[in-house]
Amino acid sequence: MRICDLLQKVKYEVLQGNAETEVSGICWDSRRIKPGSVFICVKGRNVDRHIFAKQVVEDGASTLVVDHKLFKIPKEITVIKVADTRIALSEAAAVFYGAPFKKLKSIGVTGTNGKTSVTWFIEKILQSAGKTPGVIGTIENRIGGHILETVKVNPTTPDPLELHASFAEMAEKGASHVVMEVTSSALAQNRVHGCDFDIGIFTNLTQDHLEEHGTMENYKQEKLKLFKMCKLGVVNVDDPASEDFIREAKCPVITYGIKREADFMAEDIKCSMKGSEFILKHHDQRHSIYFKLPGKFNVYNLLAAISACYQCGLTIEEILRGINSIEAVKGRFQFVPNTGNFSVIVDYAHSPDGLENILNTVRELTSRRVILVFGCGGNRDKGKRPIMGKIGGSLSEYCIITSDNPRKEEPMAIIEDIEKGMIDTGCKYEKIVDRRKAIIRALSIAEAGDTVLLAGKGHEDYQIIGDMYMDFDDAEVVKEFFEENIDN
Numbered sequence: 030m031r032i033c034d035l036l037q038k039v040k041y042e043v044l045q046g047n048a049e050t051e052v053s054g055i056c057w058d059s060r061r062i063k064p065g066s067v068f069i070c071v072k073g074r075n076v077d078r079h080i081f082a083k084q085v086v087e088d089g090a091s092t093l094v095v096d097h098k099l100f101k102i103p104k105e106i107t108v109i110k111v112a113d114t115r116i117a118l119s120e121a122a123a124v125f126y127g128a129p130f131k132k133l134k135s136i137g138v139t140g141t142n143g144k145t146s147v148t149w150f151i152e153k154i155l156q157s158a159g160k161t162p163g164v165i166g167t168i169e170n171r172i173g174g175h176i177l178e179t180v181k182v183n184p185t186t187p188d189p190l191e192l193h194a195s196f197a198e199m200a201e202k203g204a205s206h207v208v209m210e211v212t213s214s215a216l217a218q219n220r221v222h223g224c225d226f227d228i229g230i231f232t233n234l235t236q237d238h239l240e241e242h243g244t245m246e247n248y249k250q251e252k253l254k255l256f257k258m259c260k261l262g263v264v265n266v267d268d269p270a271s272e273d274f275i276r277e278a279k280c281p282v283i284t285y286g287i288k289r290e291a292d293f294m295a296e297d298i299k300c301s302m303k304g305s306e307f308i309l310k311h312h313d314q315r316h317s318i319y320f321k322l323p324g325k326f327n328v329y330n331l332l333a334a335i336s337a338c339y340q341c342g343l344t345i346e347e348i349l350r351g352i353n354s355i356e357a358v359k360g361r362f363q364f365v366p367n368t369g370n371f372s373v374i375v376d377y378a379h380s381p382d383g384l385e386n387i388l389n390t391v392r393e394l395t396s397r398r399v400i401l402v403f404g405c406g407g408n409r410d411k412g413k414r415p416i417m418g419k420i421g422g423s424l425s426e427y428c429i430i431t432s433d434n435p436r437k438e439e440p441m442a443i444i445e446d447i448e449k450g451m452i453d454t455g456c457k458y459e460k461i462v463d464r465r466k467a468i469i470r471a472l473s474i475a476e477a478g479d480t481v482l483l484a485g486k487g488h489e490d491y492q493i494i495g496d497m498y499m500d501f502d503d504a505e506v507v508k509e510f511f512e513e514n515i516d517n
Contacts (some may be wrong), residue, residue, distance in 0.1 A: 032067055032092050032109060035121040038223075039111055044098060046107025052092050055121050055190060064089030068095045069118045070096070073218075081193075094121075119222035122189040129196035132161070133204055136337055137221070139255045140232025140265075142383045143330045144210040146186075147232060149358045150334035151208045154351030163199035165192070165209035167377075167489045168359060172199050186215030189222075206341070206468050213251040221258075228337050229259030229280075232329070232339055234270040235382030252279055265329060266291045283340065285332035287325070293336045295328050302364075302372065302394050309335065317346060320352050322452040324362060324390035331355075360487025362387065365507045371479040373472070374501045377487025379406065379433065381416045384484055388424035397478035398426035402471045403485045404464070405447055407438030407493075414443065415450030420456030425482075427474070430460050431467035432492040433485045464492065468506045483507070 033048040035055070041048070053065035059081035062068060068090040070079040082099050092107040093099070097113050111117045123130065136151060138144045140208045145167050155162040163172040167185045179194045186209065186434070187195065199207055215221055227332045234249055249270055255275055256262050262282035264274050275282050284291040287298070294310040295318075304330055306319040320331060331352070331507075338348050357363055365373040374391065378384045384403065389401050401421050403413045421428050430447050432440045440462045451458055461467040471481045483503045486492075492501035 067092040115219040122193040126193040126197040137226040143232040157346040157351035163204040226259035326386040395480040401425040404433035407436035414446035416448040418450030422451035422456035428458035
């Protein structure tokens, strides 16, 4: 394919060579360059890939796409200058894979918490109605319950090459819809540039990712971008930021909620460890709903899914049937079976609001103590650490502060940041850097009627220490504990 075809929607300048140059593929990762490829010099937060230009030419790249002039590039190499290499990458990837996104009914979900659960719920409801949805998200990229052959490299919202390759695979395998998590990082980095979603969903906005965005206002503005690139919006009207999303949306918006009047509302909510039930109010109609997941936060997630599926053309009856097929999402309020006489729950909650939501739910459903094990990620927003410490201490009887993904930070320094918010709560707590030992300690002291909550990692089966990804799974540690103590 010619470079001029790949960049047909991008304004560019030929610095040297010829835009008619044929290229065999697209690449932005210098470690993956192949002979004849175009290398797009994408600027990241930590790496400006213009510095790899000479290397990739030596490795076989025939064309460079840059945002400024480079020196000493061999004359036989075509060099194309664009204003934004990230946008160029998105546009080129879409053309290279045949614009597969346009063949799918698309639903994008943004918000601090709930994205994974909402996409999961929508997938199950659509499947029940005879549709074939593909899902792109934090846990995996899949269609029909099978993981895509396109390798998942990036977390949550993929880079444009992986993204459009995934769309192409879904379209080839007969997908009718794609439901995907759209993160603030993806929106800020133009990973979904050119993806005009049929439906955009906003779940909530609470503190997270300030290490990247700097302020909550910047964080919100990135998420607002989704509502300027979709045909219809779905908004949680109970969230304080909802008015901004409704006001600034470039599309019609419908709402859902519990506290404020909305297009889809939940009333008379009752939750237990076995599930939740409520009355769904839609205009002048009311429907009794029961589903297998507990917690008011899951009621919100389900309302988002119901609203989106209704806008996809499903009837209320089809939606109600689909709700019956919803099971627990891995790492989201996940009960870990055990031989003890107490409950063990694994959850991904890693933001202040997420931790507060899960603790409030566990608190309501636990007859005795809540024992919390959690930490905070390294090289991430430090401001939320004492906030989460205060939340953990206020809503638990016993806390064990431990490591999450410390990355390149000193684990005990992270723990001490959390501790600053916990000290004044009066909660009993201890600090154990080793997460495995922390979990075992919590299980060892749990008694009948207690609930042990392991928060922060959820579905993750690794721990990031330094630059190393170490095998680690909270649920597996629990299973191993009970297997080893089965005769005790």
